[in-house]
Amino acid sequence: MQQQISVITLGVSDLARSRRFYSDGFSWTPVFENEEIIFYQMNGFVLGTWLTSALERDMQRNGLVGPGAFALAHNVSSQEQVQPLLDKLASAGGELLRAGDAPVHGGFRGYVADPDDHSWEIAWNPAWSIDENGHVTFAM
Amino acid sequence: MQQQISVITLGVSDLARSRRFYSDGFSWTPVFENEEIIFYQMNGFVLGTWLTSALERDMQRNGLVGPGAFALAHNVSSQEQVQPLLDKLASAGGELLRAGDAPVHGGFRGYVADPDDHSWEIAWNPAWSIDENGHVTFAM
Numbered sequence: 001m002q003q004q005i006s007v008i009t010l011g012v013s014d015l016a017r018s019r020r021f022y023s024d025g026f027s028w029t030p031v032f033e034n035e036e037i038i039f040y041q042m043n044g045f046v047l048g049t050w051l052t053s054a055l056e057r058d059m060q061r062n063g064l065v066g067p068g069a070f071a072l073a074h075n076v077s078s079q080e081q082v083q084p085l086l087d088k089l090a091s092a093g094g095e096l097l098r099a100g101d102a103p104v105h106g107g108f109r110g111y112v113a114d115p116d117d118h119s120w121e122i123a124w125n126p127a128w129s130i131d132e133n134g135h136v137t138f139a140m
Numbered sequence: 141m142q143q144q145i146s147v148i149t150l151g152v153s154d155l156a157r158s159r160r161f162y163s164d165g166f167s168w169t170p171v172f173e174n175e176e177i178i179f180y181q182m183n184g185f186v187l188g189t190w191l192t193s194a195l196e197r198d199m200q201r202n203g204l205v206g207p208g209a210f211a212l213a214h215n216v217s218s219q220e221q222v223q224p225l226l227d228k229l230a231s232a233g234g235e236l237l238r239a240g241d242a243p244v245h246g247g248f249r250g251y252v253a254d255p256d257d258h259s260w261e262i263a264w265n266p267a268w269s270i271d272e273n274g275h276v277t278f279a280m
Contacts, residue, residue, distance in 0.1 A: 001166060001167045001168070001225075002183070002270070002274040003166075003168045003169070003180060003181065003182055003183070003274065004182060004183045004214060004215070004270065004274030004276070005148065005182055005183065005185075005187065005212050005213065005214060006213045006214060006215035006263065006265075006268065006270070006276045007211075007212070007213035007215075007261070007263075007276070008145065008148065008210065008211075008212055008213075009210060009211045009212075009213065009261075010209070010210050011209030011210060026141060026143075027141045028141070028143045029143070031278045032278065032280065039278055040143060041143065041277065041278045042143055042144060042145055042184075043142070043143070043144045043145065043184040043185060044182075044183040044184025044185065044273070044274065044275035044276060045145075045183060045184065045185070045275070045276045046268070046276060046278045047145065052209050055209065055210075055211065058238075058243065058251075058261075059211060059237055059238060059251045059259055059261075060237060060238040060251070061207065061237050061238075061251065061253075061259065063207070064207055064208065064209035064210075065205050065206070065207065065208065065209065066205070066208060066209050067201065067203070067204055067205065067208070068204065068205065068206060068207070068208015068209060068210055068258075069150070069151030069192050069195070069204035069205065069206050069208060069256065069258075070148065070149060070150050070151060070195075070204075070208055070210065070258065071147075071148075071149045071195065071199060072145050072147070072148055072149075073145065073146045073147035073148075073149065074144060074145060074146060075144070075146035075147075085141075097199055097200060097201050098198075098199060098200040098201075103198065111198075111199045111200070111201065113201075116209065118208075118209075118210065119199055119201065121147070121149075121198075121199075123146070123147075125146075128146065128186070130142070130144065130146070133184070134142040134143065134144030134184065135184035135185070135275075136144070136146045136147070136184060136185045136186060137181065138171045138172065138179055138181045138186045140172065
């Protein structure tokens with residue numbers, strides 16, 4: 001079986017508000033959008049932002065809540081890029097959770113919540129390579 | 141800025157129980173593990189399963205809850221693979237949320253929750269290509 005995740009789907013309550021965070025904050029361009037879902041082509045998979053009500057219907061699972069016990073990370077290529085991106089995301093509708101600082105395991109990171117309370121880590125991790133297509137490889 | 145997600149980190153309460161779901165259910169092999177985190181090298185990014193208490197400390201955000209308003213999807217290459225994988229994941233500690241059936245937009249999918257209540261969609265989507273490295277490309 002492929003060690004593969006095809007899609008990350010985040011439930012959102014206001015698609016325009018969410019789009020501002022991802023398009024203006026991260027500067028990401030949708031590959032598809034309609035009135036209930038936006039898709040972004042990512043590094044080897046797809047990110048979807050979908051109305052939570054529609055996601056619940058599709059899952060046949062009601063009562064999804066936030067903040068969920070998960071985090072997504074976007075890695076940048078230098079320590080100096082972490083805080084400016086956290087600030088940009090906060091000004092695009094996010095909420096700063098943790099200002100950038102150095103964890104004991106090395107590197108530099110901070111956290112911001114998106115407008116639907118989904119947690120994002122912005123990190124500089126010098127050990128993990130990122131190729132020109134954005135593909136990230138684990139390393140110790 | 142790269143349109144890139146580096147890591148998906150899922151909060152877990154029992155690492156051995158979670159490992160059984162991902163290693164026995166999905167047949168995925170960890171690239172790193174210690175007593176609080178397991179990493180899996182995925183298709184262009186890294187999946188981490190981390191004790192929720194440690195994730196909360198790192199985020200400086202307490203009270204993470206489940207089920208969160210998100211879903212991860214693993215796509216398979218034929219409709220016939222969907223239900224057997226859902227069944228295998230359920231027998232590895234997951235809970236079936238929705239048996240496989242055909243959504244109006246085409247394809248075939250079902251949902252299962254992992255032992256920590258994180259939602260997984262298992263889907264056959266004939267429109268989206270998956271290359272030999274598991275890299276998934278959006279298409280209409």
